[in-house]
Amino acid sequence: MSAIIREEQIQNIIMREKPKRIGIQAPDGLIGSVLALSDSIESRYGVETVILFDPSYGICDLSNLDAERIGLDLVINLGHSVNTERVGKYTFLIDVEYDVDFIPVLDKAIAQFKGRLNKVGVLTISNHKAQLDLIIRYLTDRGIKAIRGPGHGVLFGGQVFGCNYYNAKDLVEDVDAFFFYGQSRFHAIGVRLVTRKPTYLLDPFFNVIEDVTSGAELIERKAILSVLKAKEARTVGIIVSLKEGQFFMKQALELKEKLSSFGKKVFLFTMREITAQRLRTIKGVDAFLETACPRVALDDEEFDRPVLSYDQGLALIRLLEGGELGDMFSSPFWV
Amino acid sequence: MSAIIREEQIQNIIMREKPKRIGIQAPDGLIGSVLALSDSIESRYGVETVILFDPSYGICDLSNLDAERIGLDLVINLGHSVNTERVGKYTFLIDVEYDVDFIPVLDKAIAQFKGRLNKVGVLTISNHKAQLDLIIRYLTDRGIKAIRGPGHGVLFGGQVFGCNYYNAKDLVEDVDAFFFYGQSRFHAIGVRLVTRKPTYLLDPFFNVIEDVTSGAELIERKAILSVLKAKEARTVGIIVSLKEGQFFMKQALELKEKLSSFGKKVFLFTMREITAQRLRTIKGVDAFLETACPRVALDDEEFDRPVLSYDQGLALIRLLEGGELGDMFSSPFWV
Structure with missing residues (x-):
């Protein structure tokens, strides 16, 4: 490869x-x-x-x-x-x-799922764009009807980002399950969380197929726990990213106002790379909320206190308002 | 404190x-x-x-x-x-x-140097600005005539930066030695290297006095070794910092042209924080030359290959031209 x-x-x-x-x-x-x-x-x-x-x-x-x-x-x-x-x-x-060969892992999927799955949605990241329609045809020709989303905004049909799952959401009523073709568990887990449909990671590099349900459940449990812990926080740091496409100051200010109204002391931070190591240098903040990239909050395990994504932040506000936690992952766009 | x-x-x-x-x-x-x-x-x-x-x-x-x-x-x-x-x-x-008490370490200096040093130049960093003239008077009143530089550009009188030693250079003919008041060995070593005068770190926090000669010699030996190693490099990476006051693209392009003329393959890089960890991710570059902050090259020991400051880069060019290494530290301004 x-x-x-x-x-x-x-x-x-x-x-x-x-x-x-x-x-x-x-x-x-x-x-x-x-x-x-x-x-x-x-x-x-x-x-x-x-x-x-x-x-x-x-x-x-x-x-x-x-x-x-x-x-x-x-x-x-x-x-x-x-x-x-x-x-x-x-x-x-x-x-x-x-230039990885997609046939072995697809043959494996066909052997495993033919007759069990009627129709699947196929998703991938940009590096497999050229193979995507070939993959869909290969599966369909061999008995698993496969389709892809129509594209959305800057996404080509079938593409997902770590923060953008429109191509999955658009197919959710039409398919029994999703195949995420590629190596990124985080993207596959994202599909599972957004769609609540069975989602399988088809990794052509190691020729393995993984049901990401347990990985998604783990991320979801941790995400819920972080929100519950953050509910008890007296001081909250809201982080705005200085990366040019992750800059959401308006959302951060709205969150600040909301959280302040519930008696939280809120500090606004800007930074470029949000790392666990850097956050550890600030004491006196009980929980962070980052409006940068959901993956920072959801996919990093080294934080020494709760770090919430934007959607987790909205869930926190729902809780503070006396409502339910709700589904933090239902939005196809996670910022 | x-x-x-x-x-x-x-x-x-x-x-x-x-x-x-x-x-x-x-x-x-x-x-x-x-x-x-x-x-x-x-x-x-x-x-x-x-x-x-x-x-x-x-x-x-x-x-x-x-x-x-x-x-x-x-x-x-x-x-x-x-x-x-x-x-x-x-x-x-x-x-x-x-709000550290300067008297103990000054008394120590007076006991150690009275009668041995006729006149000293006193230097410090911004956090001791308010004490500087008091320190000068205290020393002078007790038998060590002390003076400070007149200031230069944005430097207040007596101030040094890690890259700017005008307040030392301006006094070099008038004094027997320098006192650097504060805790930063790097600054004191810088004074020693630029002036070639005996320089003593007077640390009021730990109440210790240190002759920085051996520290300066160590940095100088390592700096020379890095230049000699870089002379053999086939590929050189020149790093331009994106920090707003460390952005020296013109100098980087001039270095690139010079080094290329001696048969080096030169790559230009931009980055914000220059860390040993980040540089390690690039293979195929035999030596780096950074136009950002001299301290990055001179004060960091973790690099896996030579990393030169701008003045070391000029010394490298002198060597490649068949000349002598020269004094890499004689300029009062190190970028």
């Missing part, structure tokens, strides 16, 4: 936009490819490159705001494709696909 | 500027004070506060570029005073002073 960077897209962009200096941005999993790519772009096209070395977790985490200061004409961002090539003023998204 | 935040300065600024929302920024050593300060400002003046929770290492590391996006009318930055109250469009510097 290797990651295939669609260099012809980069060539097209360079030919069309004629940049003098471009930024290269990649998720950490692809950071090993950036030197060769930088070298190749400089020698082939005579374009100066700058490697933007801070993490980039998705199209919520780009560098349009810094590009001008750095003197970049454009930024190519690897491996976060959506259904539009350009995001913001400077950033162009480049497909990165894994 | 406790840190005294000059809240009357904050009051004056709030009365004068009438902000609706202010940011609070502090170095990590003072981060424990920000909650109480936020609470006090909100309740006393009815001004909303936002704690800017990313590290702030000095006036090179402010948040003027983010302030507008966050919706701040101004930012108060604790503990990085210089001879001007305002830096950039939004940031006001608030004095934070330690």
Whole structure:
């Protein structure tokens, strides 16, 4: 297995936009490819490159705001494709696909589920975009009727983000179960939580199939426990992310006002990377609530006190208002 | 010992500027004070506060570029005073002073050096600003003639930064030795390296006096070794900091051109926090050269390959040109 960077897209962009200096941005999993790519772009096209070395977790985490200061004409961002090539003023998204063979894990799924599942919804992340329709046809031809969502906003049909499950929600009435094709348990668990349908992770790299129900239940129990603990908090820190697509100040201010009205002492924080290590340096805050990325709150286990996502924050307010906890995961968009 | 935040300065600024929302920024050593300060400002003046929770290492590391996006009318930055109250469009510097007793360590210095040192230059960091002239008088009255530099640019008289030693350099012909008053060995070592004069750290907190010669020699030996190792590097990564006062793209491009002319393959990187941990994720770069803060290169021991400061980079170029290594530390300004 290797990651295939669609260099012809980069060539097209360079030919069309004629940049003098471009930024290269990649998720950490692809950071090993950036030197060769930088070298190749400089020698082939005579374009100066700058490697933007801070993490980039998705199209919520780009560098349009810094590009001008750095003197970049454009930024190519690897491996976060959506259904539009350009995001913001400077950033162009480049497909990165894994050339993994999907047949073994699909054959395994067919052997396991044929006759048991009538119709499944298939979901994936951007790095398997090119395989998605092939996968759907392969399953359907062999007796498991498979469909994908129609796309939504910037999502291509069948795509999910860690915070955006519209392509699952749109199919929830039509299917018996979901197949999440790829390696990310968090995304598969997200599908399970949003749809409440059986969801199976089909990992083509290790050729394993996993029912993510127990993983989803664990995250849900921990999420509920965090909200219940946060209900007792006297002081709450609300964190606003400075990442350009995770900046939700208005929501943070609304949460502050609500929580303050219930007698909580609320502090507002801004920061870039929200890490357990950094949060530990602040004493005197009983619980944090972050409006950045739901994955920070739901997928990190090292926090020394409750850290809630935005939707958990709304559940906390429902509790404080005397209502029920409700379903924190029913929204297809988790910020 | 406790840190005294000059809240009357904050009051004056709030009365004068009438902000609706202010940011609070502090170095990590003072981060424990920000909650109480936020609470006090909100309740006393009815001004909303936002704690800017990313590290702030000095006036090179402010948040003027983010302030507008966050919706701040101004930012108060604790503990990085210089001879001007305002830096950039939004940031006001608030004095934070330690109420430590300077007499014990000065008495110790007088006992140790009286009759041996005719005249000393006294240097410190911002948190001892209010004590500096008292210290100079105390020493002089008791037989060690003490003076301070006149100030330079934003430096108040006697102040040093980790990158700026003008107040030492200006006195170098007039004194036998320097006293660095405070706890930061790095600053004292900087004075020693820039001036080549005996330099003593006078730490009032632990009441110890340290000749920093051996510490300076160690840093110098390591710095030389890093340059010699970097000379053999085939690939060099030049890092430009995105911190607003550490952004030196022009210098980085000049270094790139120079190093490329000697056959090095050079990659340009941008990043915010330069950490050993982050650099380890990049393979295929034999040496890094950072134009951010000299302290990153000189004061961190965990790097897995040579990491040079800007002045070390210039020394590397001198070597590549067939010249001598020269004095990497003679410039009073280290970027």
